[in-house]
Amino acid sequence: MSELTHVDASGAAHMVDVGGKAVTARRAVATGHIAMSEGARTAIRDNAVAKGDVLAVARVAGILAAKRTGELIPLCHPLPLTQVSIELVLDEAGIVATATASTDAKTGVEMEAMTAASVALLTIYDMAKALDKAMVISGVRLLSKTGGKSGDWMAP
Numbered sequence: 461m462s463e464l465t466h467v468d469a470s471g472a473a474h475m476v477d478v479g480g481k482a483v484t485a486r487r488a489v490a491t492g493h494i495a496m497s498e499g500a501r502t503a504i505r506d507n508a509v510a511k512g513d514v515l516a517v518a519r520v521a522g523i524l525a526a527k528r529t530g531e532l533i534p535l536c537h538p539l540p541l542t543q544v545s546i547e548l549v550l551d552e553a554g555i556v557a558t559a560t561a562s563t564d565a566k567t568g569v570e571m572e573a574m575t576a577a578s579v580a581l582l583t584i585y586d587m588a589k590a591l592d593k594a595m596v597i598s599g600v601r602l603l604s605k606t607g608g609k610s611g612d613w614m615a616p
Contacts, residue, residue, distance in 0.1 A: 493553075547559075
């Protein structure tokens with residue numbers, strides 16, 4: 461089992477030792493989508509949801525989530541993030557969330573970007589669930605990452 465980075469020779473989960481790795485600039489971009497009714501999408505677009513500005517709150521929630529990823533994902537290293545942004549774009553079926561996270565560190569920020577996108581989408585659900593309980597979150601995935609020993613990667 462030693463080929464798995466988060467499992468030791470005895471099969472026990474452990475946090476990877478990044479002490480010997482170089483600090484490099486790293487960036488990751490993740491995305492996800494929430495599908496919803498036309499009524500919910502229109503209310504969000506028009507800022508007419510009773511709980512307030514859904515997109516503004518979702519953006520802040522995503523940023524906060526990225527900053528706390530090391531507390532949420534058991535084997536993630538806490539990272540000094542240098543930048544986190546959340547783009548929320550309404551499409552014909554709902555909202556696309558795109559999160560970007562950057563750091564200068566010894567390990568990557570993929571989990572921070574995916575956590576940011578996920579929590580932004582969950583926040584949209586929470587704020588608009590009175591309008592549409594059947595909303596569906598899907599397609600959360602990494603789009604790209606740069607930096608580190610393994611180099612750059614782009615989703616096919």
